[in-house]
Amino acid sequence: MNSEIMEPQAGFAAWLPGVRQALPIVMGYLPVGAAFGVLAHKTGLSAAETALMSLLVYAGSAQLIAVAMFAAGMPPVSIVVTTFVVNLRHLLMTASLAPGLKGWSRCQLGLFAYQVTDETFAVHSSRFARGETGRAVGFAINVTAHAAWVLASWLGHLAGAAIPDVRPLGLDYALPAMFIALLTMQVRNGLHVLVAGFSGLAAMVLIQAGADRFSVIVATIAGATFGAGVESWMKRQSS
Amino acid sequence: MDETAVFLTIVGMTLVTYGPRVAPVLLLASRSLPGPVVRWLSYVPTAVLSAMLFPALLLPDGGFALGLDNLFLWAALPAFLLAWKTRSFFGTVALGMGLVAAGRWFFG
Numbered sequence: 148m149n150s151e152i153m154e155p156q157a158g159f160a161a162w163l164p165g166v167r168q169a170l171p172i173v174m175g176y177l178p179v180g181a182a183f184g185v186l187a188h189k190t191g192l193s194a195a196e197t198a199l200m201s202l203l204v205y206a207g208s209a210q211l212i213a214v215a216m217f218a219a220g221m222p223p224v225s226i227v228v229t230t231f232v233v234n235l236r237h238l239l240m241t242a243s244l245a246p247g248l249k250g251w252s253r254c255q256l257g258l259f260a261y262q263v264t265d266e267t268f269a270v271h272s273s274r275f276a277r278g279e280t281g282r283a284v285g286f287a288i289n290v291t292a293h294a295a296w297v298l299a300s301w302l303g304h305l306a307g308a309a310i311p312d313v314r315p316l317g318l319d320y321a322l323p324a325m326f327i328a329l330l331t332m333q334v335r336n337g338l339h340v341l342v343a344g345f346s347g348l349a350a351m352v353l354i355q356a357g358a359d360r361f362s363v364i365v366a367t368i369a370g371a372t373f374g375a376g377v378e379s380w381m382k383r384q385s386s
Numbered sequence: 387m388d389e390t391a392v393f394l395t396i397v398g399m400t401l402v403t404y405g406p407r408v409a410p411v412l413l414l415a416s417r418s419l420p421g422p423v424v425r426w427l428s429y430v431p432t433a434v435l436s437a438m439l440f441p442a443l444l445l446p447d448g449g450f451a452l453g454l455d456n457l458f459l460w461a462a463l464p465a466f467l468l469a470w471k472t473r474s475f476f477g478t479v480a481l482g483m484g485l486v487a488a489g490r491w492f493f494g
Contacts, residue, residue: 171475178483196392203400208438213399223395231402236434238406243427245414256415260408265438272431315494317487323458324465324482326439331469331478333431346433347440354441354448363437370433375426 165287168274171328172266172288173295176207178321180296182313183210184303190218194304201300205293206264207322209233210300232360239367240268247275255282262289269329338377346370455493461485 180201187197192214200210209230216226241263248256263271267289274280313319334340350366358365419427443459444450451459465482468474 174476175479178479192392193389196389196396199393200396200399203396204403206399206403209399209403213395217392217395223391223398226395227398227402230399231406234403235406236438237403238410239427239430239434241407242410242414243430245411246419246424246427248411248415251415253412256411257408260411261404263407265435269431269435276428315487315490317483317485317490320458320461320483320486321479323439323442323462324479325475326435326442327462327465327482328469328475328478330432330435330439331466332473332475333435339429339432342429342432343436347436350437350441351445351450354445355450359448362441363434366437367430367434370436371426371429374429374433375422378425379422 161281161283162287165284166291168270168284169267169288169291169295172270172292175266175321175325175328176292176295177299178316178318179207179325180299181303181306182318182321183207183214184300184305185307185310185313185318186211186214187300188304188307190214192217192304194301197304198297198301201297202293204230205262205296206230206234206237207296208265229360233363236265236363236367237263237268239364239371240265240272244268244271244275247271247280251282259285259289262293264292266325266329267292269333273332338374338381341377342370342374345373457486457489457493461489 183201184197187200188194192200200213204210204213212229212233213226216229241260244263248259251259270288271285274285310316330343334343346366346369349369350362353359353362353365443462444452444456446456446458454460461482464485465478468481469478472478
């Protein structure tokens, strides 16, 4: 009883707010997951393989790249190496969530980290910034989003035979549009706008220089360093 | 396609994706990080989302595309405005996809 008073949104009571907070991600995952499923179908992956990849790997952009590499007949080793490099960015995401995960057991941390994606990360980092670190709600958000991703991939695979091309439906814009919404909600002041511009520019320069696989992680490190540097410079100016 | 190769690829992708996700929380969540590190980490969300988004809008096929035919870029402007004004996640995604689909229908 005591624990219920301490943590009102524990157990099943956390599901409703968790699912509600995950709904925006679900709305984004349905078209992106479906686009992945359609492409996986065209590549010749089975419905089971498509759903299994979404269940185990659970990383949208890497899955889309992997399907394209399968289609191009690339060897498994290079697909795995590419996935590693493309997904290294999660290192910085879970590191930035770590201060909000104090007191969690290793088992809880291990489960939680499994379902940190670009999108769930953005939602959690907004929650943590508001001081909302409830564990049960966090897991409810993660499980809801993950279930939507697996379901959408599977449905996309089923529809694959009937959909010759995802472009007329604008499905290939679901991911950029989702990032537009996520980024806008992260930006809290002018310095965030500067960091966004700096990091975006750095990523584009890196891609132009041929370092496209490392562009996200290097540009993120550069952008965060720029933001933290300007912040401490402004503090010194005002003091 | 060889099913064993596909399965092993999926397992390999799972391991190399989970490692970078889990290592930082296992190492960092139990200790108090120094102030400057926490400040630095607070800029990661904005930086990482921008590093993924801007190239998708401005370099859709690997090279700079600032022309009127770059639907990804022009659809982003009303989408940003809607996201900023309404904070609506679903509305932003729906508007963006709708504009790109409509643009391809009318001009494609």
